[in-house]
Amino acid sequence: MTAQASTINAQSQAFLDSASDLLGSKGLSRDPADIEPWLTDWRGRYSGRALALASPASTKEVAALLALCARHRVPVVPQGGNSGMVGGATPDASGAAILLSLRRMNAIREIDTDTGRAICEAGVILQTLHEAAEEAGMRFPLTLGGKGSATIGGLVSTNAGGTQVLRHGTMRAQVLGLEAVLADGSVFDALTALKKDNRGFDLKQLLIGSEGTLGIVTAASLRLLPAPRARATAWVGLSSITEARTLLRHMECDVGDCLEGFEVIPQHCLDSVLDHLPKARSPLSQEHAWHALIEMVHTEGDDHQLQSVMQESLVNASEKGIDFDAVLAANDRQADDFWLLRDSISAAERARGPAMQHDISVPVERMPEFILEASPALEREFSGARAVAFGHLGDGNVHFHVLAPEGATPGQWEVTEGKAISARVHDLVTRWGGSISAEHGIGQMKVDELGRLGDPVALAMMRAVKQALDPLGLLNPGKLVPPAHS
Amino acid sequence: MTAQASTINAQSQAFLDSASDLLGSKGLSRDPADIEPWLTDWRGRYSGRALALASPASTKEVAALLALCARHRVPVVPQGGNSGMVGGATPDASGAAILLSLRRMNAIREIDTDTGRAICEAGVILQTLHEAAEEAGMRFPLTLGGKGSATIGGLVSTNAGGTQVLRHGTMRAQVLGLEAVLADGSVFDALTALKKDNRGFDLKQLLIGSEGTLGIVTAASLRLLPAPRARATAWVGLSSITEARTLLRHMECDVGDCLEGFEVIPQHCLDSVLDHLPKARSPLSQEHAWHALIEMVHTEGDDHQLQSVMQESLVNASEKGIDFDAVLAANDRQADDFWLLRDSISAAERARGPAMQHDISVPVERMPEFILEASPALEREFSGARAVAFGHLGDGNVHFHVLAPEGATPGQWEVTEGKAISARVHDLVTRWGGSISAEHGIGQMKVDELGRLGDPVALAMMRAVKQALDPLGLLNPGKLVPPAHS
Structure with missing residues (x-):
């Protein structure tokens, strides 16, 4: 020091x-x-x-x-x-x-249940907003693992995703208004929520997801929804990821208004979790190549009624010839147990050994084919490595992890073969028309890869906009915007 | 020539x-x-x-x-x-x-009912898309008066609104992907629809609503929804605009998932329409200070079922003490008759004499107070003028028309007193935290007013972005972006 x-x-x-x-x-x-x-x-x-x-x-x-x-x-x-x-x-x-x-700026300036709106300063912690909304009989419809520490400013700046995007969209969809400080110290005040406003470029949209490179988000006006009254959760075993997609399609048509989550988990990931959590049990007695965790939420009726709707939709799916085993959570505790399995995948895999984790997306309809093609291709190319994919099938966003071969040296493998593997995954995703960052952003971790694989036209636009709004290059330098000759 | x-x-x-x-x-x-x-x-x-x-x-x-x-x-x-x-x-x-x-580029490149997506070239006419979607058993959820001539490129470039924004959002909410040509002739290709993509600034959002000043939209990937199966339409008479807002709130909570339209019409406008359309009749026998046209649409059930839901919700409202008269359309023809009254307001007013029309918005919850304060203020200041407000209460977007005093000379009044009236309306809207352009855009008509009343910080950002992406100033010059010293 x-x-x-x-x-x-x-x-x-x-x-x-x-x-x-x-x-x-x-x-x-x-x-x-x-x-x-x-x-x-x-x-x-x-x-x-x-x-x-x-x-x-x-x-x-x-x-x-x-x-x-x-x-x-x-x-x-x-x-x-x-x-x-x-x-x-x-x-x-x-x-x-x-x-x-921004942590000291942690006031919730307003919660308006009539209009369904909260005005939060940047430092408000997501969980605090959840609790405040709940107390007011409302709900803020975005959540993610880091809710106990993630702040509204960070969530807006990174256009955060999470597990409810399928129905409610990313952070961008929750932002009704925004306040930000620009590079020269001027205050961009667009906090007032107008449902219709066509006075020029939607500058708010430019700031959302710009990771602090164009301005510092200081407050946001966020939408609140009526509190949910009913929840139904199912664990489903399937023979293939393609069958999982077919089931997702069916449920989107059938009960799309209530479908909040459709997460997919391969048997391999479930095994890791069961090893990692000795008290956990598999919801289904049999093994299946793939599992899906399906959640429905509704603002009317009760759990029992929604469970009947879920059951009926699954019966319909079965009658259509979609092949699966399913078990419904009988109560909240059981539903939480199902989610614990899903939420423990990352930790369980870390315990197994080094892995390269990729937060990627491709068009929803192409996700199964991508997994089926990319996984064996990588395992062929990098002998002993194992590719596992899990996550938000409904968003076309799968966390694609590649585990190191047995005996790989942690700390060394990641920066050598691991790096080559990531480059390969990014190549494949780009070829499939997908994104090398679905929900985590670019930051410093992926800025070189974005420079290497990004559309040159989009990169030139980004650099021009960055130069225009931060001509001295003082806002979060080295993040998000790849330099011209990277 | x-x-x-x-x-x-x-x-x-x-x-x-x-x-x-x-x-x-x-x-x-x-x-x-x-x-x-x-x-x-x-x-x-x-x-x-x-x-x-x-x-x-x-x-x-x-x-x-x-x-x-x-x-x-x-x-x-x-x-x-x-x-x-x-x-x-x-x-x-x-x-x-x-x-x-862009009219020759009129191909619908793809309609995918599985993913709920249409890829349209810029010149596709809105009605053509409606028909193509309907044929495929789907629906494109944005419509407006000019649907027989408005093109997808224009709708995207102006972030068009219309009568279904309450439930489905403006054009921005329909755009899943975009293709545009930039000022230097490079092609920005973001047509592939990814539900999650955090690879930097969302440049697509910058192009939507930029009125051709940052790039020329050549194609868009648009969301389609399942076709509606049921429709219910009601005409309601109310004693005040405040009571109309209370009813809107009630219905948003009660049947929000189906509520597509909530249009308000003062008696004065209805009278003009009834004068203008000799065959038309008022849906209610009594006069009311305000009328509301309410439409619900659902993808399940039939008209009869949805009408019951509408009726029940109105009964609930009545039991809560909201005071109104109501009549439900018995069939599609009657519903169309209700809408004809709403859609004829502009034409009926033009027939009455000169008027200044203002497409404005304020926060939804403040709209009644705005109308109650602004209308008499204008009528006091401009003797003989009459202010009428009608339109999309649910969006906080009311078309605020000020009719010329009797005996005003058409063609002359508009550019003298009419101009002063518009400036006054824009002043009032700005003071109420609203927008001088809710859905029509800025174009050349409002560019001076935007320069006069726009937030200087937002204007500086707009100019910087315009300069960055169109340094030669060749794209739609004189539109949307007020010059620095206007």
């Missing part, structure tokens, strides 16, 4: 003095004990350094700070819950940037 | 020769008989001139033409069905621009 302090020149010191005047001692810290925990991403893959940790308490303070940063040419790395998957909130090693935490 | 021809200098001639080589005689015309009909907007408010009419037959031809235009610095004014409301597709008087018609 003394080394870090010694790099502060007179210019930096002048900036820090001004920032300190602006934010006070609660708002600006140079104490390594305060800063250190936020310099590494939660999975420990990326680490960096920072000039200071800024924690402004209001949009006004963020605006003043960004104006100051622009004046002093100080880069800014925004951070919410530090629960991202691609190192998007971790500064680089130079220590030139300030780390801008 | 000889005057026009004489303005062609050697530079323009070289461009025209190359364009002619590129597009052939079907694709490029300088014949005034071909060009003339498209130089004035359909309402006859805006007129311009053009160097030539280009009608490319493919995306490749559009791309080659735009590259040529960039090389020769020739401005491009794209046009679909020429049915816009704000002069967005009419060139200026200079005659320097080519008029780029």
Whole structure:
């Protein structure tokens, strides 16, 4: 830390003095004990350094700070819950940037049950919003594993997905209005929710998913839905992923208005989970090549009624000739047990050994063919590696993991063969018209791959827009936007 | 026309020769008989001139033409069905621009009932898509008055609205993928529909609603829904617009999944329509200050069942103390009669005399108060003028018309007092946090007003993005983006 302090020149010191005047001692810290925990991403893959940790308490303070940063040419790395998957909130090693935490801006400014709307500051934690909405008899219809730490600002900036996208869409679909601070410190205020507004480019859409490279999201107006009253959950065993897709299609037509989740899990993943969780049991007694976890939710009726609807739809599917075994969760506890199996896949696989994880998507209708072709192709090319795919079939978004061969050295395999495997997966996905980042974003992890595989026309547009809105290149540098000659 | 021809200098001639080589005689015309009909907007408010009419037959031809235009610095004014409301597709008087018609690109490339998707070229007429979807047992869930001429390219470029936005959203919500040609002739190809894709800025969103100022939409991948099987329509009489909003809220909670339309009409408008259509009758025998036209649509059951649901919901509303008279359409013919009354308001008002029409929105929950405050304020300020509001209450989008005092001179009143009235309406809407363009766009009609009233931060962002993606300023110049010192 003394080394870090010694790099502060007179210019930096002048900036820090001004920032300190602006934010006070609660708002600006140079104490390594305060800063250190936020310099590494939660999975420990990326680490960096920072000039200071800024924690402004209001949009006004963020605006003043960004104006100051622009004046002093100080880069800014925004951070919410530090629960991202691609190192998007971790500064680089130079220590030139300030780390801008939005966590102090954690007020829910308004919950309006009449209009179905919540206005949240960037630092509000997802679970806090869930609880506040529930208390008001409403529901915020997006959730994901990191809900206990992920913040609204981070979720908006990364256009987060999760397990309810099938019915409710990604974060983009939840954002009714937005407030953000731009690179020059001006405040873009589009918080007022208008259902129809054709006054030019929809700039809000540009900020959503831009990972802090075009502006810092400070607040969002979010849609709330009526609270669900009924839930039905089924675990289904199938002979193939193609059959799983056929069942999904059937249920979308049949009960599409209630279908919230359709997750697929291969037997291999289930086995890993059962090894990993000694108390867990497989919902079905027999083995199946594929399993599907299906959830329906409705705002009317009760669990029992919705379970009947689910059962009827499955009977219809069976009568149509779709072949499967199924068991319905009898109660919430059993449903939670089913979901625990799904949610434990990543941890179970980590326990088995090194793996390269890929968050990819292809058009929904092509997903089964993609898995059937890509998995053996990779296993052929990389001897001993094993490809497993699981996740959100209904969104065309499958988490495609490739496990290291037995005996591979953790820490070494990932950066050698693992890297080659990822490149190959990305090649395949691109050839299938898919995305190398379905829901985790680009951050620093995939920026080179985006530069390598992205459509040159889209990349040129991105660079032009970035240059236009952040001409000094101070907002989250090195993230998302591949440089021109990468 | 000889005057026009004489303005062609050697530079323009070289461009025209190359364009002619590129597009052939079907694709490029300088014949005034071909060009003339498209130089004035359909309402006859805006007129311009053009160097030539280009009608490319493919995306490749559009791309080659735009590259040529960039090389020769020739401005491009794209046009679909020429049915816009704000002069967005009419060139200026200079005659320097080519008029780029997308009407020849009218193929529906694909209708996929499995995935619920249609891929349409820009020139496909909305009604044609409706019919093709219906034939396939599906439905494209956006419609509007100009459906017989409006094209997909125009609808996407203007983020069109219409009467089903309440449930299905604007055009933005229908677009799954997009293909567009940029200012330098490069092709932005994001036609492949991915449900989840976080590879950087969502550039598609930037093009939707940009009125051809950032790129020329050549094709779109659009969502289709299952065809509706049941329809129920009610005409309701209410004592106030506030009571109408209360009823809307009730029905959104009660039958929100089926509620497609909630249009409000004041007695004054209904009277105008009944005068205008001698054969039409008021659905209710008594007069009411306000009327609401409510439509429900469902993919299951039949009309009779849905009518019962509608009736039950209205009974519930009545039991809650909401005060109204109601009549349900007994069949499709009667429902169509109800809609004819709604759809004839504009024509009926035109027949009464000059009027300034405003396509505005405010937050849905504030719409009643806005109408109650703005209408008398305007009538006080402009003696003899009469303010009437009708339209999409459920979207916070009301068409706010101000009728000229008796004896006003048509053609003169509009550009004098009428202009002052519009400025006043826009002032009021802006003060209420609303939009001076809810669904018609900005075009050339509102570009000065947007410059006057738009948020300076948003305007600066728009100009920066425009400069970044169209540095030569050749795409639909003078539209949408207010110049820096307007």
